[in-house]
Amino acid sequence: MIRQFELVDKVRAYDQNVDEALLNRAYVFAMQAHGTQTRASGDPYFSHPLEVAGILTDMKLDSDTIATALLHDVIEDTVATVEQITDLFGPKIAEMVDGVTKLSKIEMQAETTRQAENFRKFLLAMSNDIRVLLVKLADRLHNMRTLHHISKPEKRRRISLETLEIYAPLAERIGMHVLKDELEHLSFGNLDAEAMESITARLNFLIEENPDLEREMVAALQELMDISGIKATVNGRIKKPYSIWRKMERQNISFEQLSDVMAFRVIVDSEDECYRALGVVHRRYSTIPGRFKDYISTPKRNFYRSIHTAVIGPKNRRLEIQVRTHDMHAEAELGVAAHWQYKQGTESVEGSQYVWVRELLEILEHAQDPEEFLEHTKLAMFQDKVFCFTPKGELISLPRGSSTVDFAYAVHTEVGDHCVGAKVNGRMVPLRHQLHNGDQVEILTSKAQTPSDRWDAFVVTGKARSAIRRHVRHTRHEEFHGLGRSLIEKACKRLGLDFSTAAMQEAASVLNVGDLDALYVAIGEGVLPEEAVLEAAFPGFQMDTRSDKLPAVHDDWQHTRGQTGPITGVDSSVALHMAECCHPVRGDRVVGIRVEGRGVEVHTIDCGKLASYDDKPELWVDLGWREAAEDDVYYVARLHLEVLNERGALASIAAVVAKAGGNMSNLEILERDPEFCIMCVEVDVQDVKHLNDIARALRVNRVIERVDRVTG
CATH class of the missing domain: 3.30.70.60 (Ribosomal protein S6/Translation elongation factor EF1B)
Structure with missing residues (x-):
């Protein structure tokens, strides 16, 4: 366990303005507050905040953040209060400690509601100061490193899933790729040990088969740069098992088809030299089509910059090469921590770098309940991206598979609400049109347009989905309200009762549905029958339940003229019906399903309805078509x-x-x-x-x- 003076020395090594008195007070206070508490591993509890502080010193963070790391568990796990922290360490540190505590006080459980409520609190805290997120990520990283000390497998799995779905994407969003990779790696081992073991074995075999490949490739690239007069540092790395598994799943490819299992970085001094180095590599090695990505001219949303290319290297190995400057490399490794923006007082989310936090806050504002918020937040964080442009050249980053409606909402909520059409690369397209990298998108709007509930079927961004559902809820609420009032007014008139607001308010009170608006909505939705409302509004009144309405007539199956002629596989006495779900046509591969009282339904072999009969093989009938039609059937x-x-x-x-x-x-x-x-x-x-x-x-x-x- 690191000692007090060693921690101060580590911070002083990169920050000459270190507040030694602050760090000493925080160290002593936290150690005394946690006292004799121990962790699941048996270690003193104080070792945990100390390790979290150590992780943040490796990122070269400021004294306030290190002090927050030392204190981040004292409010939750000891008798210390926010007021004490404020008096001893000031309001800023107290606010950050409280922000982390609000997330941890009710640790996220498998129950979706509790998880969502906690994440809402966390989002609000980090929107005030991004350093809250840095402390929480370091806290989670140390917890994951020591997760094996937890005896219950289901708890390890719950924490790992939460880390993979929430914290790893957050780390990626602020550009902290090293931290993200470790969180994913540690989570993957607990969630799918078999897959982890399989991919690790494949990686070990690859290394054993070519033990000198990394060294030889680094040497070859270094020599190539030296001969070309480019000052560069070259290193290699093996892709993490989780990244490999996820890419194989997403692209449905085998391990051998991956081109970036082994990647090499060429780090140079300037942006110009990045493109020079790229040209040198492409002249020396054959490129793999479709594998070139220029994140320097078009940075990722988290401001990641680099050039990626894939080539056929020595021994016909598919290799990925990344070219970047030293500054780009530092940003790729440490993300927001590399900028050290908090020293200039820009730690809030007002800057363009944190536009994604503001978008999450918009989702929070529009969501109906915590579960919906969490669903839309995961959509917003955990997807691959495509990069599109507005007509003015502004870059818009969207999840892969996004439509023009998603683009419209990414520009502004008002644009999304009123979009009526779109042009992609100058050509009119449907609103459901999926966008691709490099598309230029122009959104056409009209003040008369409002969001359609049909849009919800094809939008993929959380921001678009939450805005559409909010509008649909509002519209349906108004429609049900008007319908409910109209229904109850007509019922009163039909039965000779005096409709009044006072009577309806009495009914709302008796039926315990809230206010008058809620009553009308419940009637309009069909949740409350009219007779129940009238009986509550007019004591002593009883609705006559007799009805003169005729019973509804069910339309029987439509029979196709001569349909038994072309079908083989059943006796001629068996009734056959063409299924209306898939509409089979002569020449389709077909199968029959026995339906009691109806004979046999004819389905196409790929009809989705057949899945409901997978566990009933006795109902399946093998059918076919006669070689030539015996009648003129359409x-x-x-x-x-x-x-x-x-x-x-x-x-x-x-x-x-x-x-x-x-x-x-x-x-x-x-x-x-x-x-x-x-x-x-x-x-x-x-x-x-x-x-x-x-x-x-x-x-x-x-x-x-x-x-x-x-x-x-």
């Missing part, structure tokens, strides 16, 4: 179309289908904006070939952007 197929919203578009579609010998039997508009319509069209066809001919004819039509068959 089948219904469904097509999903994205169509330009212009005059004559529907007539053009109908003409194409008719010319190809088909017939449009039904059409449903799924989504419409000023530029595009998304629709589902049912087409009568003879077989799969006929359907494919119609689809091909539609795809070449000017008004149609996309055609897909719907099979589920």
